[in-house]
Amino acid sequence: MLSLMLLGICMYSTANALNTVRIPTHRKRMPHESTLTLQHEMLPRNEWVTWGAYFVSLHVGTPPQRLELLVDTGSSDVWLPDAVSDNCRGNMCAGGSFDRSLSQTFSWMGLRQPFSIKYNDGSSAHGLYANDTVALGKSALTDFNFGLCPRVDMSFGQPGPQYGVLGLGRHEVQSGVCKKDAECKRGVIVPTLNDALLSAGYIGSRSYSLSVDDNESQTGHILFGGIDRSKFSGQLITLSTMPIQSGPWKGQRIQQEVRLTRIASNVDGETRYHECPELPSPAIIDTGVSGIKFPYYAEHIVQALLETMPVLRKTSAKLGRGPLAFCSNANANFSVIFTLADSSGLTGRTASITVPFGELLYPLYELHKYKAGRNNSRVVMQDGKALCRIKLYAQNATRSADLRFGLGLPFFQSAYVHHNLDQNTISFAKPAYNNKPADIVAVGPGPVPKLIGTG
Numbered sequence: 001m002l003s004l005m006l007l008g009i010c011m012y013s014t015a016n017a018l019n020t021v022r023i024p025t026h027r028k029r030m031p032h033e034s035t036l037t038l039q040h041e042m043l044p045r046n047e048w049v050t051w052g053a054y055f056v057s058l059h060v061g062t063p064p065q066r067l068e069l070l071v072d073t074g075s076s077d078v079w080l081p082d083a084v085s086d087n088c089r090g091n092m093c094a095g096g097s098f099d100r101s102l103s104q105t106f107s108w109m110g111l112r113q114p115f116s117i118k119y120n121d122g123s124s125a126h127g128l129y130a131n132d133t134v135a136l137g138k139s140a141l142t143d144f145n146f147g148l149c150p151r152v153d154m155s156f157g158q159p160g161p162q163y164g165v166l167g168l169g170r171h172e173v174q175s176g177v178c179k180k181d182a183e184c185k186r187g188v189i190v191p192t193l194n195d196a197l198l199s200a201g202y203i204g205s206r207s208y209s210l211s212v213d214d215n216e217s218q219t220g221h222i223l224f225g226g227i228d229r230s231k232f233s234g235q236l237i238t239l240s241t242m243p244i245q246s247g248p249w250k251g252q253r254i255q256q257e258v259r260l261t262r263i264a265s266n267v268d269g270e271t272r273y274h275e276c277p278e279l280p281s282p283a284i285i286d287t288g289v290s291g292i293k294f295p296y297y298a299e300h301i302v303q304a305l306l307e308t309m310p311v312l313r314k315t316s317a318k319l320g321r322g323p324l325a326f327c328s329n330a331n332a333n334f335s336v337i338f339t340l341a342d343s344s345g346l347t348g349r350t351a352s353i354t355v356p357f358g359e360l361l362y363p364l365y366e367l368h369k370y371k372a373g374r375n376n377s378r379v380v381m382q383d384g385k386a387l388c389r390i391k392l393y394a395q396n397a398t399r400s401a402d403l404r405f406g407l408g409l410p411f412f413q414s415a416y417v418h419h420n421l422d423q424n425t426i427s428f429a430k431p432a433y434n435n436k437p438a439d440i441v442a443v444g445p446g447p448v449p450k451l452i453g454t455g
Contacts, residue, residue, distance in 0.1 A: 019201075019202065019203055019204040019225055019226075019442045019444070020202075020203060020223055020224060020225040020226035020440055020442055021136060021137065021139045021197060021202050021203060021223075021224040021225060022137065022221055022222070022223045022224075022226075022228075022438070022440075023056055023057075023058075023136050023137045023221065023222055023224075024056070024057075024219060024220070024221055025054045025055065025056050025071060025210070025219065025220045025221060025222055026054070026055055026218060026219050026220075027052055027053065027054055027055070027218035027219075027220075052290065052362050052391075052409050053070045053071070053287065053288075053290070053409065054070070054071040054210070054220070054287055054409075054412075055068045055069065055070055055071065055095065055163070056068070056069055056071055056136070056166060056222065058134060058135060058136050058166075059134070059135040060080065060098055060103070060132055060133070060134050060135075060146075061098065061100075061102065061103030061104075061105060061106060061132050061133060062103055062104045062105040062132075062133055063102070063103075063104075064133075064135060065096070065098055065099065065102065065103070066096060067080060067081075067095055067096035067097070067098060067164060068094075068095035068096060068163060069095065069163065069164045069165055069166040070095075070154075070163055070164070070165050070166065070288075071166050071168065071210075071222065071287050072165050072166065072167050072168065072169075072286070072287055072288040073168050073169060073210075073256055073285065073286055073287045073288065073419060074167075074169060074256060074284060074286035074287070074288040074289070075117070075119070075165065075167035075168075075169055075288060076167040076168070076169035076170060076171055076172075076192050077115075077117055077146075077147060077165065077167045078134075078144075078145075078146040078147070078164075078165070078166055078167055078192075078193055079115060079117065079125050079127070079146055079147030079148070079149050079164050079165055080097070080098040080146060080147070080148055080149065080164040081093045081095070081096075081097040081098065081125075081149060081152045081162055081163065081164050082097060082098060082100070082127060082148050082149055082150040082152075083097040083098060083099035083100075084150050085097065085149070085150045085151065085152050085162075086150075087152050087153075087162045088152075088162070092161065092162050093152070093161075093162045093163065094161035094162065094163060095161065095162070095163030095164060096163075098148060100130070100132075100148065103132055105132050105133050105142070106130065106131070106132045107130065107131050107132070107143075108128060108129070108130050108131070109128070109129035109130055109131055109145055109190075110129075111128075111129045113129075114126065114127065114128055114129075115127045115128055115129050115147030115148070115149065117147070119288065120288075120402070121288075121290075123153055123154045123155070124151075124152075124153050125147065125149040125151065125152050125153070125154070125164075125165070126149055126150075126151040127147050127148045127149030127150055127151065128147070128148060129145060129146070129147060129148075129190065130145070130146060130147070130148040131143045131144065131145055131146075132144065132146075134146070139197070139200075139202050141196050141197070141200055144196055145190045145191060149164075152164075166193065167192070167193070168192075168193060168194065168208060168222075168419070169192070169255075169256065169421075170192065170206075170421050171190065171191065171192050171195060194206040194207075194208065194224070194421055197224055197225070198225075202224070202225065203224050203225025203226075204225055204442055204443065204444035204445065205225055205420065205422050205423075205443050205444055205445055206420075206421040206422045207224070207225055207226075207418065207419060207420040207421060207422065207423075207443045207448075208222055208223060208224045208225070208418070208419055209221075209222070209223040209226065209227050209228060209231075209416070209417065209418040209419075210222055210287070210412055210416075210417050210418075210419075211223070211228060211231035211232070211416055211431065212231075212412075212413055212431055212433060213231075213433065213434070213435055214433060214435065223440065225442060225443055226440045226441060226442045226443055227418050227427075227440070227441050227443060227448075227449070227451060228438050228439060228440050228441075229439040229440075229441060229451055229452070229453050229454045229455070230432065230434065230436040230437065230438055230439040230453075230454050230455050231416050231431065231432055231434075231453070231455050232416035232429035232430055232431055232432050232453035232455050233429070233430050233431075233432045233453040233454075233455050234429055234430050234452065234453055235429065235450075235451075235452055235453075236416070236418065236427050236428070236429045236448075236450070236451045236452070236453065237349055237350070237351040237427060237428050237429065238349070238418075238420075238425050238426075238427040238447075238448045238450075239258050239259075239340055239341065239342045239343065239349060239351060239425060239426055239427070239428070240258075240342050240343045240344060240424060240425050241255065241256060241257055241258060241343060241424045241425060241426060242255070242257040242258060242259060242282050242343040243343070255284060256284055256285045256286060256419060256426060257282045257283060257284045257285070257343075257404065258282070258283055258285065258340045258341070258342075258343060258426055259280045259281070259282065259283070259340060259341045259342070259343050260279065260280060260281050260282070260283035260338060260339070260340055260405050260407075261279060261280040261339050261340065261341045261350070262279065262337075262338075262339035263276065263279070263298075263301055263336065263337070263338060263339075264336070264337040264339075265304075265305055265308060265334070265335065265336050265337065266334070266335045266337060266354070267308045267333065267334050268333050268334075269333070271337070272308075274301045274304055274305070276297070276298050276300075276301060278295075278297050278298070280341065281295070281298075281403070281404065281405060282403075282404045282405070283338070283340065283404060283405035283406070283407050284404050284405070284406055284407065285407050285411070285412075285417065285419075285426055286406060286407070286408055287408065287409060287412055288408070289406040289407070289408025289409065290362070290391055290408055290409060291360065291362075291390075291391025291392055291393060291406075291408055291409065291410060292336070292355065292360065292391065292392045292393075292405075292406070292407060292408060292410055292411065293393060293394075293395065293402075293405065293406030293408065294392075294393065294394040294395070294405060295394070295395055295401065295402065295403050295404065295405060296394055296395050296396060296397035296398075296401055297397075297403075298394060298405070299394035302392060302393065302394045305336060305392060306323055306390070306392070308334065309323075309325065309332070309334055309357065309390065310325055310326070310329045310332050310334075310357075311323045311324070311325055311390065312324045312325055312326065312382070312387075322389055322390070322393060323389070323390040323392070324364065324387050324388065324389060324390065325361060325387075325388050325390055326382075326385045326386070326387065326388070327361060327363060327379075327385070327386040327387065327388040328385055328386070329357070329361075330357065330358035330361055330388075331357075331358060332357045332358075333357075334356070334357040335354050335355060335356045335357060336354070336355045336360075336392075337352055337353070337354050337355075338352070338353050338355070338407065338411070339351070339352045340352075340353070340428065351428040351429075353411060353414055353415045353428060354414060355410050355411055355413075355414045356414065359409075359410040359413045359414055360390050360391050360392050360410050361388035361389070361390060361391070362388055362389050362391050363379045363386060363387070363388050363389075364379065364380040364386075364387045364388060364389050365378065365379055365380070391408075391409075391410060414431065415428050415429070415430070415431055416428065416429040416430070416431045416432075416453070418443075418448065420443065420448050422445065423446075423447060423448060425447075425448055427448055429453055430453070431455075432453060432455020434455055436454075436455065439454050
């Protein structure tokens with residue numbers, strides 16, 4: 001018989017009356033592209049970068065140890081770098097590591113199956129399942145299950161910072177252990193973070209929203225179990241996710257995918273629509289994707305978009321593959337518009353999200369100069385100007401190629417997004433960048449409420 005690991009609850013303060021948990025996020029992408037100059041080419045001594053990912057701080061163990069974890073909506077596992085890792089002993093675990101010997105509440109989960117995960121970009125982590133107290137802000141969970149990993153490679157085999165991951169997806173897409181009754185028998189389902197927060201009574205539904213507070217300082221929030229109307233304007237449009245098309249999960253809506261029906265660009269106020277016979281196609285809404293990823297069959301759209309961007313035509317081969325631009329062009333009058341639709345195609349509901357050129361840029365760093373204990377990474381310069389990578393690309397046509405579009409970090413920076421795992425929906429709205437007081441509506445069982453933003 002399938003068993004579910006029960007989670008205890010330790011309340012550091014009175015639970016939020018709104019049944020929501022709100023924690024700040026920050027991006028590891030410093031300094032901001034629009035401010036990059038020759039004088040700002042060196043990162044601050046204690047700063048470190050990834051490809052612009054969202055991070056949250058949490059505390060694990062008794063007494064608590066602080067770690068920074070990457071937020072990933074496309075996976076479901078929570079795992080931490082183990083302090084015994086060779087990477088961490090070399091002070092390369094920039095987001096912190098967990099020393100189990102210092103925690104009075106730590107225990108191994110006792111599963112025969114080890115923890116092991118490999119992401120689509122080639123990064124990976126390997127270890128064992130463990131339990132301990134995990135606190136997010138003022139909310140804490142006892143006996144929370146996570147992977148503790150002595151083998152960590154989050155920089156693709158290159159010198160660079162190492163960090164753990166906070167997966168926010170459904171348990172069906174976890175890396176291992178049991179996914180459903182038919183496979184488990186006497187096994188164990190490892191609860192996800194959303195499962196744990198719901199079981200503990202902190203939230204009324206397995207849902208969360210991602211918002212950006214300030215686009216310059218790169219800060220924002222995750223709101224579990226609610227929607228913050230102050231962080232968007234206009235109507236919040238809710239779309240059902242797409243069912244899996246093949247395999248053992250065929251027909252199940254377990255991925256964060258919606259229908260992409262149209263792609264357009266706007267250059268100097270003129271809109272152009274880009275045709276693709278394969279549209280509508282599935283698009284995964286995923287903070288774990290560093291840019292905007294096109295399947296190979298839409299490469300012609302990528303080329304058409306690049307032709308209208310301020311792309312550098314002559315750069316050194318040493319800078320690697322992929323289009324480059326001067327970071328100072330972040331405010332160029334160019335944007336890409338993605339139109340998304342309800343997966344049923346019957347409701348007529350659509351949401352259009354505009355991604356400006358500046359959100360497609362990421363500073364090009366000399367990460368090979370990243371050293372243990374300090375960061376010597378410099379922004380690569382050309383003609384006295386900082387260079388940025390344009391995070392818009394098409395996959396190669398291979399037998400195992402992903403046929404989905406990937407709407408990653410530039411998309412999240414350009415939208416207010418609410419994921420509801422219970423209802424199998426994702427909601428979108430135009431973001432409002434502000435520091436207004438929160439205007440939170442708790443989301444309980446049942447459909448996502450129809451809301452108008454106050455931002």
